[in-house]
Amino acid sequence: MSRRRVKNIALNDDEDYDVDESFGHSFEDEPAFGVSPATASAYLFVRDKDTGGRITQPPLPDVKEEPPQSAPAPQMARLHVATAGPAHSVKVGFAGAVAVSPSVPSPSPRLLSTKQQQQQQAASSASNSRSASPAPPRKNGADPDSAGGDSTEASATEAYKRYCAGLGDRAMINLVIIGHVDAGKSTLIGHLLYLLGAVSQKVIHRYEQECRKAGKPSFQFAWVLDESEEERQRGVTMDVARSQLSTPHRLVNLLDCPGHKDFIPNMISGAMAADAALLVINATRGEFESGFDQGGQTREHALLARGLGIGQLVVAINKMDTAKWSETRFAEIRDKLGVYLKSVGFKPDCVSYCPVSGLEGANLNKPLSAELCPWYASGPTLVDLIDRLTPPPRSVDKPLRFYISEVSTGGRGTGGSGAVTCFGNALSGYAAPGHKLLLLPANQRITVKAVTSSGQDASAAAGPAIFAGDSGTISVSGGGVDPAHFGPGSVLSSVTMPCPCTNRLRAKLLLINVSQPVTKGYQAIFHQQAVSVPVTIIRLLAQINKSTGQLERRHPRYILSNCCAEVELQLDRPLCLDVYTNSRELGKFMLRDRGVTVAAGTVLCY
Numbered sequence: 119m120s121r122r123r124v125k126n127i128a129l130n131d132d133e134d135y136d137v138d139e140s141f142g143h144s145f146e147d148e149p150a151f152g153v154s155p156a157t158a159s160a161y162l163f164v165r166d167k168d169t170g171g172r173i174t175q176p177p178l179p180d181v182k183e184e185p186p187q188s189a190p191a192p193q194m195a196r197l198h199v200a201t202a203g204p205a206h207s208v209k210v211g212f213a214g215a216v217a218v219s220p221s222v223p224s225p226s227p228r229l230l231s232t233k234q235q236q237q238q239q240a241a242s243s244a245s246n247s248r249s250a251s252p253a254p255p256r257k258n259g260a261d262p263d264s265a266g267g268d269s270t271e272a273s274a275t276e277a278y279k280r281y282c283a284g285l286g287d288r289a290m291i292n293l294v295i296i297g298h299v300d301a302g303k304s305t306l307i308g309h310l311l312y313l314l315g316a317v318s319q320k321v322i323h324r325y326e327q328e329c330r331k332a333g334k335p336s337f338q339f340a341w342v343l344d345e346s347e348e349e350r351q352r353g354v355t356m357d358v359a360r361s362q363l364s365t366p367h368r369l370v371n372l373l374d375c376p377g378h379k380d381f382i383p384n385m386i387s388g389a390m391a392a393d394a395a396l397l398v399i400n401a402t403r404g405e406f407e408s409g410f411d412q413g414g415q416t417r418e419h420a421l422l423a424r425g426l427g428i429g430q431l432v433v434a435i436n437k438m439d440t441a442k443w444s445e446t447r448f449a450e451i452r453d454k455l456g457v458y459l460k461s462v463g464f465k466p467d468c469v470s471y472c473p474v475s476g477l478e479g480a481n482l483n484k485p486l487s488a489e490l491c492p493w494y495a496s497g498p499t500l501v502d503l504i505d506r507l508t509p510p511p512r513s514v515d516k517p518l519r520f521y522i523s524e525v526s527t528g529g530r531g532t533g534g535s536g537a538v539t540c541f542g543n544a545l546s547g548y549a550a551p552g553h554k555l556l557l558l559p560a561n562q563r564i565t566v567k568a569v570t571s572s573g574q575d576a577s578a579a580a581g582p583a584i585f586a587g588d589s590g591t592i593s594v595s596g597g598g599v600d601p602a603h604f605g606p607g608s609v610l611s612s613v614t615m616p617c618p619c620t621n622r623l624r625a626k627l628l629l630i631n632v633s634q635p636v637t638k639g640y641q642a643i644f645h646q647q648a649v650s651v652p653v654t655i656i657r658l659l660a661q662i663n664k665s666t667g668q669l670e671r672r673h674p675r676y677i678l679s680n681c682c683a684e685v686e687l688q689l690d691r692p693l694c695l696d697v698y699t700n701s702r703e704l705g706k707f708m709l710r711d712r713g714v715t716v717a718a719g720t721v722l723c724y
């Protein structure tokens with residue numbers, strides 16, 4: 119990690135609160151706040167304190183800016199790929215680089231008043247087209263520094279056209295798999311990948327034998343995703359496992375999350391990268407109840423997913439074999455869950471349910487037989503429901519923001535030995551080999567050596583590029599690149615339109631589950647995508663009516679649970695973030711305190 123450049127401008131009391139500008143609408147109208155606080159806390163349970171006291175970050179080393187150098191030939195990153203049609207694998211081609219070398223503007227993080235923020239947003243929307251999906255990359259938007267003139271812009275547009283043509287009828291969607299511990303998430307996805315041909319029978323047979331030897335029979339499909347020794351020994355998923363499958367109309371990036379409450383931060387990072395969620399429910403009598411009624415992760419995961427802006431949900435009512443495929447049991451779970459999901463903000467017509475058995479592979483990609491389940495025999499399979507999810511717009515024409523969730527060095531990934539390979543998501547814009555980018559918050563210039571993309575197999579003709587909406591890798595290499603500067607939460611950004619980066623921000627908070635009044639000085643953990651950082655509420659600016667959005671009290675002395683507030687936050691270290699209205703992904707966050715989710719937030723200004 120590196121020392122971050124931070125410049126904060128203290129709030130001016132005269133301009134720090136403009137009621138009319140700030141509270142034009144209700145909190146409950148905001149997509150980021152799908153959670154209805156009044157009901158959320160009624161459904162959440164405060165767990166035992168599983169962490170105590172403050173978490174501190176190690177000191178950050180100084181940054182030296184050094185020029186990047188060339189890299190050896192790239193290699194492939196590992197990814198499970200499956201298709202509802204014939205199985206295929208991700209292949210990436212590599213073409214020539216585009217090179218330019220502009221001067222690097224310093225990112226200038228600062229705290230803006232509401233008025234300034236609105237001016238900034240107006241300017242930003244004037245310079246960037248907000249239309250998302252298949253708008254072609256633009257010189258200003260994608261990576262102006264590497265554009266190198268009209269010919270490069272034209273070739274980028276061409277590449278994007280070829281990329282879209284390569285995807286054909288398929289649209290990309292990121293799907294997070296959530297649910298209570300042991301609901302059968304990994305087994306379900308592992309079996310689906312097997313049925314779709316991404317994992318061979320030989321591998322499953324080997325896992326079957328190894329599982330039995332390890333005293334964990336029936337974990338063979340889960341082991342497809344739970345790859346680490348510790349995960350296999352403990353029989354629980356600990357990190358987010360990525361894989362990919364394709365349905366007739368969707369190319370689906372799967373993010374299998376841990377269900378155990380100890381790994382909620384990992385679940386949050388998975389959910390933040392997702393467009394829709396697959397909620398896996400254990401239908402076994404007593405198991406659904408313990409995941410739902412007793413403060414289990416079914417509730418918290420659904421609440422977090424909605425709080426993080428996910429609006430579409432497929433509910434797989436799993437382990438139906440243990441419930442003898444009972445229609446009554448299915449209806450009981452669907453009805454109970456339906457009430458809760460509606461209460462936390464999911465629209466009923468955006469939620470679909472289907473009975474499955476991940477272990478038996480029933481109703482995953484082939485319909486249930488009338489003998490096994492007469493009441494659902496003609497119902498859609500899990501693949502059918504995933505295929506109906508609506509993909510989000512892709513902001514290809516905006517400045518590049520590649521959010522890094524993992525970093526590897528020493529040849530793993532695409533850059534060859536000596537390379538630093540960044541795994542993550544392209545939130546906006548696009549990148550290709552040769553592009554000059556800015557690594558933030560380290561504020562270091564880098565040159566892209568190689569990329570891989572989750573969408574690349576469908577678009578090999580487009581040449582190597584990663585476009586908004588894709589997950590994948592960007593590799594940089596050479597003596598000038600210090601791996602210590604890279605880390606989860608860093609952003610590879612357009613040089614001339616850099617990503618904002620700050621340790622101080624103004625935000626709207628929806629307090630969900632605080633057991634005592636929140637006052638100035640309250641400390642919690644700020645979770646944003648792949649990072650969690652200690653945070654302090656340094657000012658309570660206003661309490662807001664959560665239904666009307668109207669100001670209730672200026673500078674309140676405390677805020678209670680179920681209330682909405684505008685606050686000023688001080689992070690222990692700077693993060694890349696943005697105003698929510700500019701970037702859904704970089705503008706939303708969750709606050710957790712001693713293992714409990716206490717607030718959902720959106721960035722108002724920085």
Ligand SMILES: Nc1nc2c(ncn2[C@@H]2O[C@H](COP(=O)(O)OP(=O)(O)OP(=O)(O)O)[C@@H](O)[C@H]2O)c(=O)[nH]1
Nearest residue numbers: 299300301302303304305336354355377437476477
């Ligand atoms: N009977 C039955 N057992 C299942 C089914 N799906 C999973 N299991 C079993 O449930 C146990 C947990 O499965 P996992 O796939 O590891 O569950 P998970 O939700 O991924 O667990 P975490 O990620 O650790 O929360 C294993 O013993 C599986 O064999 C199913 O459809 N039927």
